[in-house]
Amino acid sequence: QKEVEQDPGPLSVPEGAIVSLNCTYSNSAFQYFMWYRQYSRKGPELLMYTYSSGNKEDGRFTAQVDKSSKYISLFIRDSQPSDSATYLCAMIPFSSSASKIIFGSGTRLSIRP
Amino acid sequence: KAGVTQTPRYLIKTRGQQVTLSCSPISGHRSVSWYQQTPGQGLQFLFEYFSETQRNKGNFPGRFSGRQFSNSRSEMNVSTLELGDSALYLCASSLGAEGETQYFGPGTRLLVL
Numbered sequence: 001q002k003e004v005e006q007d008p009g010p011l012s013v014p015e016g017a018i019v020s021l022n023c024t025y026s027n028s029a030f031q032y033f034m035w036y037r038q039y040s041r042k043g044p045e046l047l048m049y050t051y052s053s054g055n056k057e058d059g060r061f062t063a064q065v066d067k068s069s070k071y072i073s074l075f076i077r078d079s080q081p082s083d084s085a086t087y088l089c090a091m092i093p094f095s096s097s098a099s100k101i102i103f104g105s106g107t108r109l110s111i112r113p
Numbered sequence: 114k115a116g117v118t119q120t121p122r123y124l125i126k127t128r129g130q131q132v133t134l135s136c137s138p139i140s141g142h143r144s145v146s147w148y149q150q151t152p153g154q155g156l157q158f159l160f161e162y163f164s165e166t167q168r169n170k171g172n173f174p175g176r177f178s179g180r181q182f183s184n185s186r187s188e189m190n191v192s193t194l195e196l197g198d199s200a201l202y203l204c205a206s207s208l209g210a211e212g213e214t215q216y217f218g219p220g221t222r223l224l225v226l
Contacts, residue, residue, distance in 0.1 A: 031212070032212045032214065034214050036217075041201075041222070042219055042220070043117075043119075043217035043218050043220045044203070045217070046214060046215075046217075049214050088156070090214075092212060092214070095211055096211060096212075097144065097161075097163075097207070097209055097210065097211060097212075097213065098146065098205070098207040098209070098212075098213050098214055098215040099144065099146050099158070099163075099168060099207075101158075101214075103155065103156045105155045106155060
């Protein structure tokens, strides 16, 4: 079993819809949680960074962490065609540097105009 | 602040050759990590350098090596290239402290023929 599980998709939704992307994990030591967006043939771009449990909002994006369920989510409101990309969740254990980061396999998202 | 830069952006090599990829981290970042990304395997950690020392290493053969210079710039070398080495090679930099996340460069796309 992988430490981080992420549905690979592809996920296709109409423009304007609310998108929900999710990851589950098995290691209770994970303390730092991130979402990256990767466009085709580009490097991953950091979207959201959250420490421990709770919600964080940035514009149309909301990251949610539920440590009791070992479950993290990224919500995208009013989705746009420009949001079409692969979304990677990532996590770092407590007391660890970024090199211990574990990535999910990524979810391919397509927003239909 | 300038982001992470990688050169070259694209490379075509033949089996048996060697290749050197370069990465310049964000100014002030002392940690540089390298990843291989392929459609089938996702993001796989190669190694991390911090203050010119290899701090962590992934499960790749010895053909993959790297180094870091005093200005934090890093190079990655792959010797005796194999067809399976065709991939996007990503460099990511961070401050190197606990919980600090990584910022990725655009990647070098390597094609081995």
